[in-house]
Amino acid sequence: MMDAGRHPNITLLTYSEVTEVSGYVGHFQVKVRQRPRYVNVDVCTGCGACAEACVFKRGVPNEYDVGLSRRRAAYIPLNGQAVPLKAVIDDQACLYLTRGKCTQACVEACPTKAIDFTQKEQIIELNVGAIVVATGFEMFDPRRLPAFSYGKSPDIIDGLQFERLSSATGPTQGQILTSKGEKPRRVAIIHCVGSRDENANRYCSRVCCMYALKHAHLVRDKTGAEVFEFYMDIRAFGKDYEEFYERVQREGVYFVRGRGAEVVVLDDGRIQVKAENTNLGIPVQIDVDMVILETAMEAPHDSDRVATLFGISRSASGFFQEAHPKLRPFHTNTDGVFLAGACQAPKDVPDTVAHAGAAASEVLALLSRGEVVISPTTAVVDERFCSGCKTCITLCPYSAISFDEAARVARVNEALCKGCGTCVAACPAEAITARHFADRQILAELEALLVPV
């Protein structure tokens, strides 16, 4: 990300959203809505003085720490590691922007006078040759499965919250602590929360086994606590992954084969995990200080809107559909629109990097050629038969047919025609032919298939 931010040929549009896409491969027109950040990025140095000065001391939950810490209205995203390293003012939280009442201490504190409350939303129009959709994923919300009691105890956390706990830039500076501020003595890790489950997602989310093993390793390493992993199958599918699994086993983690069935918060705040050990065929019940729910990756909640925007379809799991599951895994069915990363399917970091690299090279190959091959399956009007009724003109979804007033016939623009054949089917004079899908050809297919036996 840092490299992308520094690259002279790459413009990052942060705090922005694509609102409209039109055109075709090599010639897309994209409208981008950039929200006001109330900070002039040309002069902001990312020093963070505004965040310190912000009078909204109570703040709002910090998204980057998954709510484990709070941030103020003026802040540098990602706990000060944003790219580009610029401050932003949250217009949902800022006292001045929401209520109009504030001493505007941030304006005073800024050494470069970067804060500008007059900024307005901007619409940026771009003309681009190709589009890579890399909208990523969302984590499954474990509240949707009440048996896991997520939200009933601060010590029942999901995998991302654990990542923040064990991160040096997180709320505990990397110490793994329970809500009482103590090191846990017993930790349960529950696999497949929201995946391989008919009540949530049927697919395997693919990465959770490995990050769960990493969490087990971190807990053992940092706290020495007893770790119980409740799993159905361990899917250590990648290079060196099986070896890592064996290493975690050697570190003394207890592996209990069986889906975590229930997490119970007792009246005194203690947490119990219930499951079936399917290797021994017995129910197990363990008291723990902390539960980590290893949740599934899901398609973002607004991916239907994104799919419609870019003309791509979605698989049954909600992720974007690739053009071919094996041979064209980063193409879509819309020429010039490519997929990168977890928006196509759950992926771990190496697979995402490989997928994104392939999509980028596909874009470069497309653009460096300078011309695109279009499909020969276009419609053509035989002007001898065209009666000039204009039926086809209103039907064409691409406005590819125009009416020649002088000759009183319809004409197809072959660069715009995508060859759907709607006009061909509708033409009352049978004056339009779909190349490669002509009436003659389809009827010949029919005759050949239905030859009497």
Added chain:
Amino acid sequence: MAEQFEPRIIAFVCNWCTYTAADNAGVSRMEQPPNVDIIRVMCSGRIEPAFILKAFALGADGVIVSGCHPPGDCHYSNGNFKTFRRMPLVERLLAQFGIEKERFHWGWISGAEAVKWAQLTHEFTERIRALGPLNWSRQLESKEE
């Protein structure tokens, strides 16, 4: 033992959704009845009612038309809406010709719904098998005589 009746079924499918589904069904090794012969067109909006009548006239016992789910799945924005308007007319036309409405199925199967395609072809084949042969061409000929 009498030989089981094997219906001949023609499926007109669009390139982007249902053909992809059928292709995926094949790639995923799903079993599909050999009775269904596919004719691919770029969009279900290309399918002329005349094709369906011609299929029956040439000896098909059943016809399937399938495209992309409305409203937004169509690769060509709204070709499926044209299908949506045309196919009910075909249904009425077939009824007037005395062809059982069960012999004609039209609907939507997206590229991701390979299972649905495999199910449809199985169920439709069994439905036509139960109805027996149509022999529409022979009926037409006898009427002409």
